[in-house]
Amino acid sequence: MGILDSMAARLKDREAKAMLRRFSIFQPSTISSTSNLADFSSNDYLSIATSSSLKDAFMRRASAGRVGGSTGSRLLDGNNGQGEMEHLEARLCRFFDAEHALLCPSGWEANVSLFSTVPQPGDVVLYDSLVHASVHDGMRRSRAHCVAFKHNDVRDFERQMDAIVSSGRLSPKANVFLAVETLYSMDGDYAPLPQLIAAARRHFPAGSGRFWTLVDEAHSVGVHGATGAGICQMLGVCRDPEVMRVCTFGKGFGSSGAVILTRSSVARQYLINYARPLIFSTAMPHANVHLIHASLDVLESEEGPARRSRLHVNCGMLREELRAIDGLQEDEEGLLSLQPRAESSQASKLPAGGDPMWLRAVCNAAAIGSDDSDAGDPPSGSSLTSTAPSPPVPLPSPIMPLLTEHASTRPLAAFLQSRGFLVRPITYPTVPLGRDRVRICVHSDNTEEQVRGLARAVREWTTRESRMRGSNRGGDEQQQQQPPQTSARAGRESRL
Numbered sequence: 030m031g032i033l034d035s036m037a038a039r040l041k042d043r044e045a046k047a048m049l050r051r052f053s054i055f056q057p058s059t060i061s062s063t064s065n066l067a068d069f070s071s072n073d074y075l076s077i078a079t080s081s082s083l084k085d086a087f088m089r090r091a092s093a094g095r096v097g098g099s100t101g102s103r104l105l106d107g108n109n110g111q112g113e114m115e116h117l118e119a120r121l122c123r124f125f126d127a128e129h130a131l132l133c134p135s136g137w138e139a140n141v142s143l144f145s146t147v148p149q150p151g152d153v154v155l156y157d158s159l160v161h162a163s164v165h166d167g168m169r170r171s172r173a174h175c176v177a178f179k180h181n182d183v184r185d186f187e188r189q190m191d192a193i194v195s196s197g198r199l200s201p202k203a204n205v206f207l208a209v210e211t212l213y214s215m216d217g218d219y220a221p222l223p224q225l226i227a228a229a230r231r232h233f234p235a236g237s238g239r240f241w242t243l244v245d246e247a248h249s250v251g252v253h254g255a256t257g258a259g260i261c262q263m264l265g266v267c268r269d270p271e272v273m274r275v276c277t278f279g280k281g282f283g284s285s286g287a288v289i290l291t292r293s294s295v296a297r298q299y300l301i302n303y304a305r306p307l308i309f310s311t312a313m314p315h316a317n318v319h320l321i322h323a324s325l326d327v328l329e330s331e332e333g334p335a336r337r338s339r340l341h342v343n344c345g346m347l348r349e350e351l352r353a354i355d356g357l358q359e360d361e362e363g364l365l366s367l368q369p370r371a372e373s374s375q376a377s378k379l380p381a382g383g384d385p386m387w388l389r390a391v392c393n394a395a396a397i398g399s400d401d402s403d404a405g406d407p408p409s410g411s412s413l414t415s416t417a418p419s420p421p422v423p424l425p426s427p428i429m430p431l432l433t434e435h436a437s438t439r440p441l442a443a444f445l446q447s448r449g450f451l452v453r454p455i456t457y458p459t460v461p462l463g464r465d466r467v468r469i470c471v472h473s474d475n476t477e478e479q480v481r482g483l484a485r486a487v488r489e490w491t492t493r494e495s496r497m498r499g500s501n502r503g504g505d506e507q508q509q510q511q512p513p514q515t516s517a518r519a520g521r522e523s524r525l
């Protein structure tokens with residue numbers, strides 16, 4: 030059998046398991062006013078990508094400058110011109126409260142550059158089991174030892190850290206890196222970032238230079254913080270010199286590209302010298318530089334806060350509506366699930382403050398820099414520090430996955446699409462086995478009618494499903510097409 034035959038066989042196998050990835054084209058209503066599909070799918074959380082204000086800002090900037098390709102790697106001709114890239118990097122430093130910025134053509138390249146270059150042989154990277162595929166790709170190219178800890182589990186992180194330190198294998202000069210996302214792209218929950226940092230500081234005090242936090246803010250920039258500068262800025266974590274951030278522009282910014290932010294000129298210089306994606310690939314085109322400026326223009330105008338507050342209202346509304354649906358459970362991690370549960374059909378209500386889908390800004394900010402070993406339990410009711418000017422309100426997550434049985438994921442997405450709502454089925458291997466879901470993303474420009482309409486459609490589906498289950502009961506009851514469950518919410522391969 031030739032290679033194309035074996036490829037075809039593997040694709041056929043994927044198709045048979047309802048796992049085949051393929052392109053699709055939809056026209057969500059935020060793109061075309063004649064379309065009847067409301068966008069609950071794209072990562073354009075603030076509905077900026079399709080806005081006329083972005084287009085106007087871009088046209089203004091583009092008409093006054095170059096728009097074409099950069100013509101080479103930034104180390105060759107890609108940096109030629111009037112210092113456009115440096116100018117944008119300086120603006121990004123001001124916006125994100127960073128000292129040094131390095132532009133990358135994409136978040137994937139930024140993560141691969143950072144993880145393949147900065148951790149050294151003998152170092153250890155402790156990564157959340159749900160970090161993005163691009164971090165995995167970077168770690169694969171790294172010579173550091175990489176170890177997963179359970180998703181958002183501070184206790185497991187502490188256990189792993191204790192084991193590494195007490196093993197005696199870490200040389201006195203070796204470093205430990207924490208790899209997390211502030212807002213997870215598929216589960217839509219927030220990292221307990223200050224608690225993780227505080228836990229690590231029991232071994233590596235601040236300023237020791239041996240514990241580093243590498244944070245992917247892809248899904249939080251634009252959306253979170255008083256100015257949209259993300260969760261690290263909101264919590265004051267960005268002021269920690271041992272924190273490096275990757276912020277991407279393809280989501281809340283409605284643009285494309287990414288930036289690596291540090292407080293160290295050495296780190297930036299090192300990346301320029303050793304990060305292969307940066308050295309051996311064409312730099313970002315000028316049009317993209319204008320587009321990122323244009324996104325900043327929109328975010329820094331009065332539209333920025335207005336869009337964020339509309340988004341927050343819409344997120345709160347949808348979550349409330351979904352939580353009220355009979356047959357839709359809420360697990361201990363705050364994920365909404367349509368998977369049938371034997372014991373109860375009622376949503377399990379979580380105690381206030383314990384819901385990981387809501388970022389409790391005040392609680393988290395208070396834990397920064399704390400040496401408190403009880404790192405898993407954020408203190409409540411504490412006042413904000415001056416470096417963490419976050420609003421004293423919980424921030425709802427714009428990403429709301431509905432966990433489903435494998436066999437229902439695509440039919441549910443198709444059903445919701447047929448009712449006029451663009452949502453996507455996300456199945457293994459993009460998410461871990463047994464964690465298939467319909468991923469819902471809320472946007473600033475979703476109308477109240479769309480938000481309530483989507484919840485109504487989900488309710489219609491659950492009612493229909495429970496009726497069907499009722500009528501099937503007694504037959505071949507649990508003929509689920511679900512692939513075998515594993516304990517692997519974790520797993521290096523989970524995003525591939």
Ligand SMILES: Cc1ncc(COP(=O)(O)O)c(C=O)c1O
Nearest residue numbers: 135136137161214245247277279
């Ligand atoms: C968490 C996370 N990090 C990084 C990336 C990669 O960013 P980009 O799309 O700019 O390559 C993504 C993209 O989906 C992401 O979700």
